[in-house]
Amino acid sequence: MATYRKALPQLSGDVFLTDGGIETTLIFHEGLELPYFAAFDLLKTPAGEAALRNYFSTYAALAKQYGVGCILESATWRANADWGAKLGYTPETLAEVNRRAVAMLQEVRQSYETAQTPIIISGCIGPRGDGYNPVDFMTATTAENYHAPQVMAFRDAGADLVTAITMTYVDEAIGIARAAKALGVPVVLSFTVEIDGKLPSGQTLRQAIEQVDAATDRAPVYYMINCAHPTHFADVLEPDASWVARIHGLRANASTKSHAELDEAEELDEGDPDELARQYGDLRNRLPQLNVLGGCCGTNHRHVEAIFQTVLAA
Incomplete structure (x- = not known):
């Protein structure tokens, strides 16, 4: 049974921690094959x-240490029909x-949750295709039908919400939002951008968010940005714009x-956790509504901890 589906605590504006780059952490730091x-394929063995x-316990413990909420x-991300079929x-x-x-995750919550x-x-929920370079574009209706089974599985399992991560074009995002709305599950949409701050499809973030809101009657409870460095999108976020407030x-x-360079890289680029934390802090100073903070490719608990040390000290 879902605990927070009817009243998501992160909508209060309090700061919430979420995890880093799960796949890059498991591959490069844990030496696991994905x-x-x-990552979901690890569930087939006790060791996995x-x-x-x-x-996940690492991040739950980190949130508990800093006294902030946590979104697990x-x-x-790959557990949809196309990628699942490739794995049998x-x-x-x-x-x-x-x-x-x-x-x-419900078991992890039982171990770490406090008031x-x-x-x-x-x-x-991840994209049907490649997370960096979309090739086949679905209509919104096709995307709704395609992603609905995964949304239904999450609903039945008691997830509090669903989050579509690394959305590369707007019609897939619209379809996921409609599927979640029809099934009565809160939905968050997270777009990725290229170094010019635009989606891989060429749309601006503003166009994407406004188009999804218009097509779904503002179904997403909020939006996120993932799988891009702050220097790729900070300049396009206008503090007083209504679409940025979403x-x-x-x-x-x-x-x-x-994205193209990361695709070709043979070694993990972990950047500078402290510099990344300062960039998060600068963005929160400009955009105080940014309250769900974590990482993506190349980040791990060190980056997320540095972010929270910076943000909570402000």
């Missing part, structure tokens, strides 16, 4: 599930693994490299 970047549990994002999952086994991913650290569980979360990359 075919197709599919233990690695995921340890990963399920390890299901059927629709039935895929639904089951999505439910198991949420159940594991000062509410832990919200989000079912993570952005409440950041999950930035550690690296300043472009």
Whole structure:
């Protein structure tokens, strides 16, 4: 049963911690194999599930240490029909693994949640295709039908909300928002951008957010930006713009490299955690509504801790 679905604590404006780059952490720091970047596939073995549990427990413990809320994002960015089929999952086994991913986070919540650290569980939805370079573009209706089974699995498992991470074009985002709205689950949309601050599809963030809001009657409870460095998008965020006020979360990359450069990189670029933290602090000074803070590719608990040390000291 969902704990916070009817009243999401992060909407209060309090600062909430979320995790870093799960796939890059598991691959480069834990030495694990993630075919197709599919972290959810680890759930098929006890050792893999233990690695995921340890990963999420690290962030839950960090939130508890700093006395802030925590949003745990399920390890299901790749757990949709196309990527699941590549790994041998059927629709039935895929639904089951999505439910198991949420159940594991519920167990982590039981171990770490306090009155000062509410832990919200989000079912993570990734793009149908490549997270950097969209090739096949769905209509909003096709996207709604495609992503609805994963939203349904999260709803039935008791997730508090769903979050679509690394959205590269607007029609897929609209479809996910409509699917979540139809199934009665709060939805957050997180767009990624290139070094020019635009989506990989070429749209501006403003165009994307305004188009989704118009097409869904403002279904997303808020928006986020992920899988890009702050230097790629800071200049396009106008403090007094109404569309910018809809952005409440950041999950930035550690690296300043472009998506194309990251695709070709053979080593992990972890950037400078302290510099990244200062950039988060600068953005929060300009945009105080930014209250859901974590990381993406190349970041780990060190980056997230540095961010919270900076933000909470301000």
